[in-house]
Amino acid sequence: MGKFALGEKADKKEAEKKLRMHTAAVFDGRFTVRFESDDGGTHIAVVLEVEDPSKSLEPFLSDALDGGKKWMGWRYLIVKVPIGYIDAIIDAPERDY
Numbered sequence: 001m002g003k004f005a006l007g008e009k010a011d012k013k014e015a016e017k018k019l020r021m022h023t024a025a026v027f028d029g030r031f032t033v034r035f036e037s038d039d040g041g042t043h044i045a046v047v048l049e050v051e052d053p054s055k056s057l058e059p060f061l062s063d064a065l066d067g068g069k070k071w072m073g074w075r076y077l078i079v080k081v082p083i084g085y086i087d088a089i090i091d092a093p094e095r096d097y
Helices: 011-027 059-065 085-090
Strands: 029-040 041-050 072-082
Touching: 011 029, 011 041, 011 059, 029 085, 041 085, 072 085
Parallel strands: 041 072
Antiparallel strands: 029 041
16 A cells, blocks of 8 residues: 555645646646645645536546546545636636725
8 A cells, every 4th residue: 555545645735746747747728736625624626727617528638637536645626617717716816895
């Protein structure tokens, strides 16, 4: 069993850096990596901009990203969003209304 199979988690910065490097090697589009929280706790997510988020990822990409499992001990999700979403929503500056 590997180090992370036993429940240990890598440092957040290390896990994010490695996931960015891995994703850049297999995905040609715009993406970002971030830690998020939900009812299951904190997880790492790779957010991919795709033409049609309702469609499944191509098998090569799905296999290469190995979503739905763990990344360096962290629960790991693949999130598909429309083109332009990262700049318009995720990286948009906060506004005071």
